[in-house]
Structure formats: C-alpha cells, structure tokens
Amino acid sequence: MPIQLTSQAYCKMVLHAAKYPHSAVNGLLVAEKMKEKKKESHWEPVLCVDCVPLFHGTLALAPMLEVALTLIDTWCKENNYVIVGYYQANEHTKDSRPNQVAEKVAARISENFSEAAIVMVDNSRLRMSCFEPIVHIYDHHENKWKSREVTFDCFEDWSEAQKITSALLEGRSYESLIDFDNHLDDLRNDWTNPVINKSVLDLC
Amino acid sequence: MATISEMYDVGWEEMRDKLRKWREDNCRNSEQIVDVGEELISEHASKLGDDVWIIYEQVMIAALDCSRDDLALTCLQELRKQFPDSHRVKRLSGMRLEALERYDEANKHYEAILQDDPTNTAARKRKISILKAQGKNAEAIRELNEYLEHYGKAAFCLEELMMTNPHNHLYCEQYAEVKYTQGGLENLELSRKYFAQALRLNNRNMRALFGLYMSASHIAASPKVSAKVKKDNMKYASWAATQINRAYKLAGRGTKESKCSMKAVEEMLESMQITMS
Secondary structure (H helix, E strand, C coil), X not given: CCEEECHHHHHHHHHHHHHCCCXXXXXXXXXXXXXXXXXXXXXXXXXXXXXXXXXXXXXXXXXXXXXXXXXXXHHHHHCCEEEEEEEEECCCCCCCCCCHHHHHHHHHHHCCCCCCXXXXXXXXXXXXXXXXXXXXXXXXXXXXXXXXXXXHHHECCHHXXXXXXXXXXXXXXXXXXXXXXXXXXXXXXXXXXXXXXXXXXXXX | CCCHHHHHCCCHHHHHHHHHHHHHCCCCCHHHHHHHHHHHHHHHHHHHCCHHHHHHHXXXXXXXXXXXXXXXXXXXXXXXXXXXXXXXXXXXXXXXXXXXXXXXXXXXXXXXXXXXXXXXXXXXXXXXXXXXXXXXXXXXXXXXXXXXXXXXXXXXXXHHHHHHCCCCHHHHHHHHHHHHHHCCHHHHHHHHHHHHHHHHHCCCCHHHHHHHHXXXXXXXXXXXXXXXXXXXXXXXXXXXXXXXXXXXXXXXXXXXXXXXXXXXXXXXXXXXXXXXX
C-alpha cells in the first residue's frame, strides 16, 4: 500500500525544511485510521492527511524523541489517526539518503503500521515555485529501504499542493511553523499548527 | 514596499539595539538580520559611529546565508576599505567564497591567514567547515582532532563545557540526553542525575523535566534494580509527572487548543505508570 500525500502534509514538511535551512529537520506523517474491511484492498493508497514537525538540529537524541512519539501517539488515538511514516531533511543539502536515525524511527513506526514509509526531503531542489515535488519515498522491501519513483500519483492533488506550498513559502509562513522543539521551548507553542492548517484550508 | 521602521514603528536606535542583542545571543535569524541591517546601513550608517563595522560584518554573514551576494559584497568592500590588512576581514572574504562554493580559493585565503598567524582559530574552523560542506567527514574529523591536540584548552566535549560553565543548564541537559541515548542502566542513572541537575539550575527547563521523568520511569521498570531503587525512581518519576502536568495547565490557561496537548500528556503519563508497576 503506497502512501499518498495531501497538500497539508506536503507543504508543512517543506515549510519545516525551509524554516531551518542550515539544520536537519524531521517529523512524523499521519493518516486516518482505516476501517477494518478497507484493509483488504491492497491497491488503496494510504493518504497522509497531516504531518507533525518534530525536531531541528540534533535529531539523534533518544529521550525527547520518545516523549514526542508517545505524546503524538496519544493525540493520534484521539483523532482517529495512525502514524504511518517519517520524514527527514538532512543537514547536508547534497545528501538526501535516509540515515540510521531515519531507519530506527521508521522501524519503531513499523511496529504499529507495517507499511511505514520514509520520506526524504531533497533540499537541493527546494525552490519558491515548487515546480516539481522534492521528496524521495522509501519503502521497506526484503529488509532494505528502497526508493520508489515519485510521480504525481504520490499526491492527492499535486497542482493544489504546489500552489499552496509556493504561496506559503513566498509569504514566509514557515516563520510561524511550530515543531516539537519549539513546543519544548515554550509549551504554549502548538505543534498541531492550527494557524498554518487554516492558511492551507483558505488556499484550497 | 514599506520599510522596517514604518512596519514596526521603530527608530534606528532600536534597530541597532536589536542587531546587538542578536549578536550577543548568537542568533542565526539571517532573514531578519538582513531586513533590519540593510535598512540601518543604507539609511543611518553615519549615525552608527564605530558600531557600523561590526554591523557590516554581521549583515554580511547573514547576507551570505540568504544568497544576497550583492549585499554581502557591499559590506565586504566597506570593511576592506577600512581595514585593508585585517585577518578578520580576510576570513570574511573566505566565507563569501565558501558561499559561492569556490572552496579551493576559500582554502587559499585561510591558509594565507594561518601562514601569517598559525594560532588563528577562526581560520582553522573555516577550513574544517569546508571539509564538512564537501561531505569529507573523515577528513574533517581528522583535522578537528589535530586542532584539539594543538589547542588543548579548547573545550569541545560537553564534559569540559559543563566544568567551565557549571551554571549552564543547557549543556547539563544535553549531556543527560547523550547519556540516555547511549543506553544501559548506568548511563540511564547518570542521565537522571544530570536531568535533575539541569532542573536545579533552571526549574522551567521542560526537556530536563521530561528527561527526568523518562529516565526515572525506565530505571523503575528495569528488572535489574533493587526494590529500593525502584521505589526511589518511581517517586522521582511521579514528582516529575506532577510538575509536567502543572506546566501544561499553566500554559493551557485560556486556550482550548492546548487542552488536547494537555490531555495527551496526562494520558501518556498514566500509560507509563501502568507499565512501571
């Protein structure tokens, strides 16, 4: 079951990477929990309706990651979501391969969702116009993470995603994007990003 | 387009003071520095006195971060005119070449500085940054180690940092995170102690609070500990949980959005209590 990204999920990932251009960033991808009978159809893509930006800078330290995963898991249960993937943008613009951190987190996610995917953001292709998708999607096959060809089918609506992401980048919306690190700095910062979600909705 | 002073209703003194604060705090908010600094330089340079040179340097570096080579060059040229033989300015020239990915030329700049002044740490650090930017991590590490041997007083290890900055709760907290990540019961207990220490230095450090909770919980849940250690750690964890809940309640006052965060925290703490017992 391949994953598909909504405009909201895609644009928040890109905004996160844009907010911290000199750091690595990561986050989680969530989808709506599927009803039992739908699980039969293997060709149905899993729609990632949202993402939760986690950290910037040092990604590899365990305690805060554990806190974040547990907290977000609880939040997911309340909203009938399930964590289905993990995204990361590396510090080095020319390197967009998943590293040990990515694989470890994805393995943890796989415990709850067998088809978990890793989405790597390709910093070197980040442009204001967003004329092409800048993600690599990795699926777990035979104990290895293999990159899948990214087509417009990987998006619920690519032209909408492109339009919205580009508009928010131009408007510097990334300045108000909140990740879990920001939340730990000040608990009033809301990592569900209601303000940005509203902007996305307004642009749809 | 409106100017910064119009948009935010600030005078040039406030803009200058803002830049100073960002310098002192070592902030890397380059877009803002460029916005404020560019206006300050173009409209109020004459009023800045000797501050103007350090502002040129600050704005130049921020401009490089934002791909504003035009602005970076303007600042650099002013600095070159004023300080024609300066190593500090030569380093800035090198940084500009790095931003343009002309690494070989940049390296030549730094090597020229080091020929003249082998103790110039700034130039050495830039050389290591170039290696990092080129993805030559092994070489960067080698150079870094060489640099440390040369300059024994350089304190890069968090342990050194903590010794010389005993009041800095951030180093303490980060050290605790590293120990936690290394894993194993001993490291976990060490991490709990350092999280506790970080909290003593700053009782509002949320990471330290969460860290104390997580480490104490894991120790209490470990089959290898004695009943007393288990009991003590459950006490620490329980105390931390109360503080965390309190902090969220305080933050959530008045906003309905954070109610969901608060609930999530409560549930997380409850579920972990279950696994501990």
